[in-house]
Amino acid sequence: MPPATPLSRPHARRLREVYRSAGWPWQDAVELELLALGLLERVPGDGRETVRLTDAGVQAAAQNVQRQQRARSAHEQLVERVARDMGRAGRIAWRGLMLRALLPGSDAAAPRWCLACPDVFSIRNTSVAHYVEPVVHEIKVSRADLLADLRQPAKRAAYLDLGGQCWYVLGRDARGRAIGDADDVPPECGVLALAEDGGLALQRPAPRRERAALPFHVWMALARATPCAGLDEDVQLPLRAG
Incomplete structure (x- = not known):
């Protein structure tokens, strides 16, 4: 489920950036908090790991828009x-x-x-x-x-x-x-x-x-x-x- 309170600007911006990108991780505090909220998830790949929006993350990003x-x-x-x-x-x-x-x-x-x-x-x-x-x-x-x-x-x-x-x-x-x-x-x-x-x-x-x-x-x-x-x-x- 998306968070009950609106996302902060850095968190909302990061969700949009991840949605538009190939999912390269930033590995910073904003990404860590979004992972903990269940709005992002890690995706293992061929020798590298990416991140992508979960269903809850998509809903949160859409609500922010x-x-x-x-x-x-x-x-x-x-x-x-x-x-x-x-x-x-x-x-x-x-x-x-x-x-x-x-x-x-x-x-x-x-x-x-x-x-x-x-x-x-x-x-x-x-x-x-x-x-x-x-x-x-x-x-x-x-x-x-x-x-x-x-x-x-x-x-x-x-x-x-x-x-x-x-x-x-x-x-x-x-x-x-x-x-x-x-x-x-x-x-x-x-x-x-x-x-x-x-x-x-x-x-x-x-x-x-x-x-x-x-x-x-x-x-x-x-x-x-x-x-x-x-x-x-x-x-x-x-x-x-x-």
């Missing part, structure tokens, strides 16, 4: 919702951008460039460059993903370099439980949380930071990308001749 698909679907739905909310608020929003950000240097190191991929990046719909007020929204629907993200201060620093505000939007897990709250997120970021009724509840506003006009390379990235749809088409009544 299904969980990942559900998580991706929930993540995409929440990303789409936030992007549409930005459009309804009169902003222009983009999803899946890859933008260069400047990370501040330490005492011994100079500032350095990195690539940042915010879930939603939006600006005000204005023709005045200094009024664009860029905002980053990072969406999380898994507590493990949230905690892993929070352990990367450079990622938050990149988002803060790109936006005058940075928000974390916290969804709910497969059982409908909140994955976190404002206490989990550093104070330099705002927090929105998906409520039980499906609304987005403000848990902490994002501090506003003075932000000059967007740098040229960001404008070029926005120009090459397609923004998300704005207001729903059925919100505005068609114009009729009087």
Whole structure:
């Protein structure tokens, strides 16, 4: 029988690797634990031994794939919702951008460039460059993903370099439980949380930071990308001749 609790990422990844490979053993702790759980088995051969998934291992790997698909679907739905909310608020929003950000240097190191991929990046719909007020929204629907993200201060620093505000939007897990709250997120970021009724509840506003006009390379990235749809088409009544 597969384990009652979901597999850790290293264990799930190893099952997929073994399934796709010729079964060469790693002979490490992850393989040893999977053998003990009955998800892998040793197969003697001509002068060598390989490993393969047991029936329970196949089921565990398939269940893990299904969980990942559900998580991706929930993540995409929440990303789409936030992007549409930005459009309804009169902003222009983009999803899946890859933008260069400047990370501040330490005492011994100079500032350095990195690539940042915010879930939603939006600006005000204005023709005045200094009024664009860029905002980053990072969406999380898994507590493990949230905690892993929070352990990367450079990622938050990149988002803060790109936006005058940075928000974390916290969804709910497969059982409908909140994955976190404002206490989990550093104070330099705002927090929105998906409520039980499906609304987005403000848990902490994002501090506003003075932000000059967007740098040229960001404008070029926005120009090459397609923004998300704005207001729903059925919100505005068609114009009729009087």
